[in-house]
Amino acid sequence: MPSVNQDPDPSLPVLDRRNFLRQMGILGGALSLGGLAAACGSSAKTTTPTTSAPGGASTTAGGSNVGGGKTIGISLNVANAYASYVAQGTMEACKGTGYKFHTVVNNADAGTELSNIENLISAGIAGLVILPVNAQTAAKGAQLCSQHNIAYGNALWPGPSSADKYFTGVAFVDSTQGGHLIGQYLKANAKPGKLIVVQGILGQGFSEFIDAGLDAELAGSGFTVALRQQGFYDRTKATNIVQTGLQAHPDATGIVTYAASMGDGVAQYLKSRNITNITHISSDCDEELVNWLKTPYCNATRYYSAAQSGLLATKAVRAKLEGGTPIFHNNLSQEIATGKNIDQVRQQDPFDYPEFAAQTSNL
16 A cells, blocks of 8 residues: 555645645554544544435445445535535435544645545545645645545536546536626626625635636626635635725625625625625525525525535545446536525525534534
8 A cells, every 4th residue: 555655746736745744744653533533633523324214326226234334534624504515415425324424624724634634544534525625735635545545526626637537526516607607697786896706715726716707707897806805714704804895995886705604794794784785696505695695685696505516526435435437527506596596496406414414513
C-alpha cells in the first residue's frame, strides 16, 4: 500500500511538499475511528443509519449485509444547514445497509481539510464523500484516497481537471449557468444600478464560476457590481458585508448572496431595517430561506439541492465499494425559485432528508 506521505501528483495545482505535509499534519501510526475526533482539528462524529428501509441505489442489491463493517467518511467545509443536507444525502444513499459514517467539519480551512482527510485515511475508511473547502486540497485528498483504494465522491465538483482520474464520482451543478440565471432574474425584476455580491469561499471552484456567469449576463445591462466579497457561508460575515456595502452605496438596488446560509442572515438584516426596495436573490435553499422567500426580504433563489449532491456522490462511492460501475459525472438540476413556487420546487427536488436530521444536527 502506498505511503500516506507519498508526494502529490506533480500535474495537480502546486502546493510544495513542505507546505503540503505541514498542512496535512501527518501523524505516526494508524488511528482508530474512536480516536479520530481528538486527532482532527474540527468537530467529528461517527453515526450509523437508523432506518432499515431499503434504498441507496447502487449496482448491487441493498440490505443490511451490504457495507457491513465499512465506514464512509464525510468531510464538510463548514457547519451549516447546507452541509448537514449533504450528509443527509449520503445517509439516504446508504439507507438499509450496514455502512457507518464518520463526519468531520473543516471550518472553512484548507489545511484542516487536508489534515482531516489524512486522518480519515489512517483510520481505515472505505470511502469518502467531500464537500470541499478548496479545489486544490480536494484534488490532493482524492489522490491520497486513490493510493489507498478508497472510493472518493466529490459533492461540489468545479469541473474537469487533472485530478479527475482520482475521483470515483462527482456531483456537478453548473455554476456559470447559475450566475446567468441570477443575472436574468435581476434584469427582469430589479432596478438597474449597483449590486452587492456576497461570495462563498474563493478557491472552491464555485463562487468564481457564478461570478463569471453573472458578469457575462449583466454586461451592458445597467447593473454594476459595487462590492464583491467572500462571506465564507457565514450569516454574520455576510450581514456585515451587506451592512458595510449599503453604508458605502446607499443607492444599491440589488443584493446577491451565493448561499442560503448567508441569504438568511441578510434577509433578517433587511427586515430589521425595513428595507424593501432592494432586490435580494440568494442561492441553494434551507428551511429558513423557504420562509424568507415568502417575504419582501429575499425575492428569489437559484435553487438546487444540497441533499442530492451528497446522494449522487455517495451512489458512485457505493458502486465502487460493491463491485459495480460508478457513474462519474452526475448533474444537479437548478432553477429560479420564489415565494410562489418554492413549495412545489422543494417537493419535486428536496434539499434535505428529514429522517436523518437528528444524526446531522450537531455537526
